[in-house]
Amino acid sequence: MSDSNTITIQLGTRQIAPMGTGTWAWGDFFVWGYRWGNDAEIKATFDASTDAGINLFDTAELYGFGRSEQLLGQFMRQNPVKPLIATKFFPLPWRIRKQAVVRALRGSLRRLGLASVDLYQIHWPPSTSTIETMAEGLADAVEAGLTRSVGVSNYNVDQMRRTHELLAKRGIQLASNQVEYSLLERMPESSGLLAACRELGVTLIAYSPLGMGLLTGKFTPENPPKGLRGRWFKTDYLERLQPLLGKMRDIGTAHAKTVAQVALNWTICKGTLPIPGAKSVRQLQENAGALGWQLTTEEVVALDTISAAVPKPQH
Ligand SMILES: NC(=O)c1ccc[n+]([C@@H]2O[C@H](COP(=O)([O-])OP(=O)(O)OC[C@H]3O[C@@H](n4cnc5c(N)ncnc54)[C@H](OP(=O)(O)O)[C@@H]3O)[C@@H](O)[C@H]2O)c1
Secondary structure, eight states, X not given: OOOTTTOOEEETXXXXXXXXEEOTTTTOXXXXXXXXXXXXXXXXXXXHHHHTTOOEEEOOXXXXXXXHHHHHHHHHHTOSSOOEEEEEEOOOTTOOSTHHHHHHHHHHHHHHTOSOBSEEEEOSOOSSSOHHHHHHHHHHHHHTTSBSOEEEESOOHHHHHHHHHHHHHTTOOEEEEEEEOBTTBOXXXXXXXXXXXHHHTOEEEEESTTGGGGGGTXXXXXXXXXXXXXXXSOHHHHHHHHHHHHHHHHHHHHHTOOHHHHHXXXXXXXXXXXXXXXXXXXXXXXXXXXXXXOOOHHHHXXXXXXXXXXXXXOO
């Protein structure tokens, strides 16, 4: 059996470990309850990530309205490791021309304190512009030397194929499509997106791979999440998750691994790149424990089967 420590994944022109760290919570108050006083803990989490060899950080201009990028910039200046940075352009309704992409990227670079990023992604399919305009903007960003590779996010199969084709005409490979993918969100399999990613050589970056914390097993009907997640994930949904979490616990015990580590390893077994968010050193180190071992084929199939019976939360 292969060992997931030895697995690398192609992202643009680079081979990297099959996990990154998501930084939406680093600066976001509304969903994740960020406070300025949390910065020391977040900095320690960043350092724990690079210590664990998890050197890809995913951010976005939107996260904390730029705060996540600013924090990453500060942390990078205080850490000798030069990590890979992926950030995102948000196609706001007035951003209809391709020039908006390069302009926004320059703003991200200023906040990050970098001359270029490793991956620049369109955060969401545009509503007032076109897929082709966004792709031209990405290609311009590569040609201006502001990003080493480009990706998309929340694109369906057709939108991804069109972007792939347009970039290819300009000699650029579409590196990634970042979508929600976990044992609670199997849409990339049923829609054919994961298969299309494999066919085109596009890395599927799995966001919310811990189901926003649900797949750690820490929330139960008796101990529901607080804040917005408490409104999204109601008691009856938490009850219906318990058989899946029980199976994950049993499988994890056989490998001396936790429920969260099983959840992340499952996404790696599917050939995707999970980017779990972490708010503390403890969470980061637990998530890093998803590397260095692998679920058996039988265990993956058992998890596939039981997760297919769990309904999607409505939020
Ligand atoms: N492209 C997009 O549209 C999009 C959308 C969503 C996310 N993303 C990206 O994907 C990343 C990850 O997704 P996500 O943050 O939504 O969800 P996630 O990775 O599924 O869950 C992260 C949250 O779960 C909790 N957690 C993490 N590790 C834990 C552990 N070991 N034990 C217990 N709790 C743990 C933490 O919150 P608590 O401690 O508060 O429970 C953490 O913030 C984001 O940071 C962002 O970079 C992208």
